[in-house]
Amino acid sequence: MTDLTENLPDNFRCGFVAIVGRPNVGKSTLMNHMIGQKISITSEKAQTTRLRVTGIETRRDVQYIFVDTPGFQTRHRNALNDALNQSVRSTLSDVDCVLFVLEAGKFGPADLEVMALLPKHRPVICVINKADQLKDKAEMAGFLVKISEAHPFVDIIPVSAKHGQRLDELMDLITPHLPVGVPLYPIDMVTDKNERFLAAEIVREKLFRYLGEELPYAMNVETEAFELDGAMRRIHVQVLVDKPGQKAIVIGKNGEKLKKISTEARMDMERLFDGKVFLQVWVKVKGGWADDVRFLKQFEL
Numbered sequence: 001m002t003d004l005t006e007n008l009p010d011n012f013r014c015g016f017v018a019i020v021g022r023p024n025v026g027k028s029t030l031m032n033h034m035i036g037q038k039i040s041i042t043s044e045k046a047q048t049t050r051l052r053v054t055g056i057e058t059r060r061d062v063q064y065i066f067v068d069t070p071g072f073q074t075r076h077r078n079a080l081n082d083a084l085n086q087s088v089r090s091t092l093s094d095v096d097c098v099l100f101v102l103e104a105g106k107f108g109p110a111d112l113e114v115m116a117l118l119p120k121h122r123p124v125i126c127v128i129n130k131a132d133q134l135k136d137k138a139e140m141a142g143f144l145v146k147i148s149e150a151h152p153f154v155d156i157i158p159v160s161a162k163h164g165q166r167l168d169e170l171m172d173l174i175t176p177h178l179p180v181g182v183p184l185y186p187i188d189m190v191t192d193k194n195e196r197f198l199a200a201e202i203v204r205e206k207l208f209r210y211l212g213e214e215l216p217y218a219m220n221v222e223t224e225a226f227e228l229d230g231a232m233r234r235i236h237v238q239v240l241v242d243k244p245g246q247k248a249i250v251i252g253k254n255g256e257k258l259k260k261i262s263t264e265a266r267m268d269m270e271r272l273f274d275g276k277v278f279l280q281v282w283v284k285v286k287g288g289w290a291d292d293v294r295f296l297k298q299f300e301l
């Protein structure tokens, strides 16, 4: 274990940073690039981030602890989305600095809804992402003026998360807002999420990849069991959907879709965990006739 306090500069800073913004503005991409490693999953489709993911980046005199929040939901009102919105609110009141992410040239009703959640007593930096998509410099200048009038941001910075542009500058803007103090995490740690969490994230990423537009909106993925059997990891991941029809879509004809998803997920897990994995993926309908019939399809891989 790394000694956290050895050779630390006196003015070392450490604090929590929340990343908020409407779905698809690039929050996950931004965090991944700032911590230099892929932890949180990204996708072309909106709403891929269901759980808060913490990324940690430690530099010579600062430790940033990033909290990636789910997209604020306005279109689909249900219990899950209400809970997600509540989680955004409570995250924002707990952190030292908030990054409010927008997409260059776009500032619509969904952005305003998120903006309404921004805390008054916390520093908020406006990050204008996808700056690479806006070729016209004059357009960016006008956009910056419009945004600066919308909220008392402590800073506004255009970046490109995908291309890693101006991210070091952004991190320098965050630093003074973090309190002086020792690092809360070991300096070589990039995430506090364990293998159990990562297993579900990997299955979720495959579901997004292979279901595309057919993806059931209210899907939830959880690791139900995670056991070490010698050097082998035995992992059970459960996919919860709303309706029996959605279950059939996830499984596919003759179970082929789920088999493909499970196989690829297992291979990724074996690479990530550096060992053999026995993976079972279960699809379950919540709240319907199938609630008690837990089992639908099971694959031994």
Ligand SMILES: Nc1nc2c(ncn2[C@@H]2O[C@H](COP(=O)(O)OP(=O)(O)OP(=O)(O)O)[C@@H](O)[C@H]2O)c(=O)[nH]1
Residues within 6 Å of the ligand: 021, 022, 023, 024, 025, 026, 027, 028, 029, 030, 041, 042, 043, 044, 045, 046, 047, 048, 049, 070, 071, 129, 130, 131, 132, 133, 159, 160, 161, 162, 163
């Ligand atoms: N051109 C361009 N595309 C980007 C940039 N940053 C992110 N993207 C793309 O935007 C899409 C959404 O990115 P995500 O990081 O998944 O967005 P998110 O805000 O975390 O999305 P949710 O999980 O739905 O809230 C992906 O296709 C990214 O590749 C950027 O700087 N430039």
